Amino acid sequence: MTVIAMNAGTGRTRAGAPQAAVPSGTAGPGSCAGTAATQGAGRSGLELTRRGRFILLGLPALLTAALVLLALCALAAGSLASPAQASAAHEPIDMADYAVSVTVLQGESLWSIASAADPSRDVRDVVSEIVVLNDLGSGIVQAGQRLYVPIQR
Template sequence: MAQIALAAPVSLKADSVPTTAPTRASTPRGRLELTRRGRFILIGLPVMLAATALLVLAGIFTAPVMASDASDTTAVEATTVSVMEGDTVWALAEEFAPQRDRRDVMAEITEMNDLNGSVLVPGQEIFVPTGD
């Protein structure tokens, strides 16, 4: 490969060449220059955190209350029964609420006593709904 070199005229002016190198004392120190990322970290991130905190607080104070309302609950008459050998939830539902559907009474017995299934232990005290 052939190389071609071109020479360009160069001229130097005496006043364009600095006589002394700039010192640290001569540079201005007043203003801090931030990069785009630096501005984001210094200004944007705290602003976003404050906005998030305000939104969370607004959500907490404006959210509807989810507590149960006393008007939604109905009082159920119940009696305490000591479980005997051979008792089942079905039999207790039939004995203490014969006029009601046994499946509904069984569900109430299970819910009132926090039972897992229909297993009863002899000597166990449970609440059984009575009446309507």
């Protein structure tokens, strides 16, 4: 009778003479007892090293924390630079201290209104103040239009 034995180290087989019977419970030449296949039967084949656990769990956690911190910084910077905050710091101006309201009559121009409002000043300066006070896009006014005119200094 010929016995084919498997060499555990190389995985090659060899034919040889008949072998003596091996007592039960011990490993014989053809058995796989004591190898990794029978010892780790209850464990999975994947084990993570310390570095692997860090890459799998720690790195995404660090990236998430960095994104949250960046979002909070952007929110804080945006709320500090908000135009709403800039305009809320000033109190409304009482126009009665700086200008009077005038209704434009038929045939009047900004030049005639400015010269009547402050004859002691240069009319061009008064016209430009009227344009700024009323946020006018042009120097044309309509009859019945209400304008703020600077008070004489």
